[in-house]
Amino acid sequence: MTVSERGAIEARQAYESSRKGPPEGFPQLPDIPGDRYVDPAFNALEKTHMWHKSWVYAIHADQVPEPGSYVQWDKLGEPLFFIRGEDGEVRCFYNTCRHRGAPVVTEASGKSRGVTCQYHGWTYNTRGS
Numbered sequence: 001m002t003v004s005e006r007g008a009i010e011a012r013q014a015y016e017s018s019r020k021g022p023p024e025g026f027p028q029l030p031d032i033p034g035d036r037y038v039d040p041a042f043n044a045l046e047k048t049h050m051w052h053k054s055w056v057y058a059i060h061a062d063q064v065p066e067p068g069s070y071v072q073w074d075k076l077g078e079p080l081f082f083i084r085g086e087d088g089e090v091r092c093f094y095n096t097c098r099h100r101g102a103p104v105v106t107e108a109s110g111k112s113r114g115v116t117c118q119y120h121g122w123t124y125n126t127r128g129s
């Protein structure tokens with residue numbers, strides 16, 4: 001990055017930090033109807049056409065701070081959990097057992113060397129094996 005590119009970025013940041021409204025010349029847009037935030041049909045459209053097709057922020061790495069720390073996550077209707085491996089990597093898995101599909105994690109969060117299905121006792125390590 002050149003000095004002038006950096007200067008341009010810093011000037012843009014200063015401008016964005018200082019403005020108290022839309023930028024000059026920005027078109028007047030209609031207000032967003034309030035029910036859009038609670039309409040189940042609109043929520044379903046968003047899930048189908050937006051959230052299932054883009055990167056989604058799910059958890060912060062601090063929520064699984066140590067090897068074996070896990071947290072369930074189902075905000076998009078899929079039963080998932082994140083777990084930090086012994087190697088320090090955070091991985092995400094479907095919260096379903098490969099045997100008969102029972103959940104392998106039942107607590108909202110916790111810490112374990114691996115996970116064990118409560119149904120027939122299949123166990124998985126933090127890499128999913």
Ligand code: FES
Pocket residue numbers: 097098099100101102117118119120121122
């Ligand atoms: S369903 Fe998980 S061990 Fe059978």
